[in-house]
Amino acid sequence: MKLYLKQEVISWGDQFSVYDENQNEVYKAKGEVFTFGKKLHLYDLNGEEVVYIHQKVLSLLPKFYICEGEEDVAEVIRELTLFKPSYKVTGFDWKVNGDFTNHDFHITTAEGHGVASVSKKWLTWGDSYEIDIAEDKDVVNALAVVLTIDQVMEIEAAQTAAAASSTNN
Secondary structure, three states, X not given: OEEEXXXXXXXXXXXXXXXXXXXXXXXXXXXXXXXXXXXXXXXXXXXXXXXXXXXXXXXXXXXXXXXEOOEEEEEEEEEOOOOOOEEEEEOOOEEEEEEOOOOEEEEEXXXXXEEEEEEEOOOOOOOEEEEEEXXXXXXXXXXXXXXXXXXXXXXXXXXXXXXXXXXXX
16 A cells, blocks of 8 residues: 655644545645654544654654554664664664655564655655555554654754754854
8 A cells, every 4th residue: 555644844842744546645644843852633524533642752762662552562662773773662662764864764574574665855845754554454653654754853953063064163
């Protein structure tokens, strides 16, 4: 199943829409503003929350929790690596590897079976991703992981910009 995640550029806080192959909106993600750490809610078309994502604020490397209802069902952890970043998704027992700089990565099971592949669509207004999900049962969880990694990349880009700004002053 192919889905398309599109960031809404002009919005208060992070907002994304998720479309199917026929350009029908199927989910909406909305971030909270004025919070410690990033927080996102993924809603279905009825406005019901299907997933809540929140950042663990005091952590050496970015770490996020994926919640369904009041229960943490998974944790997305950026692993400490020398060359290429990778992520571990405990709770789902998934790994995420690829070229994060170019927003081209793959989600696999611990055994190496494909869960989803993600590629960024270039020359679009705001971030836009094509997500190819192998099984329908993994749609919400795969979307949650992709949204989480987008948040981590946003945090790291802001840190890089702040570091460059402080070196230039």
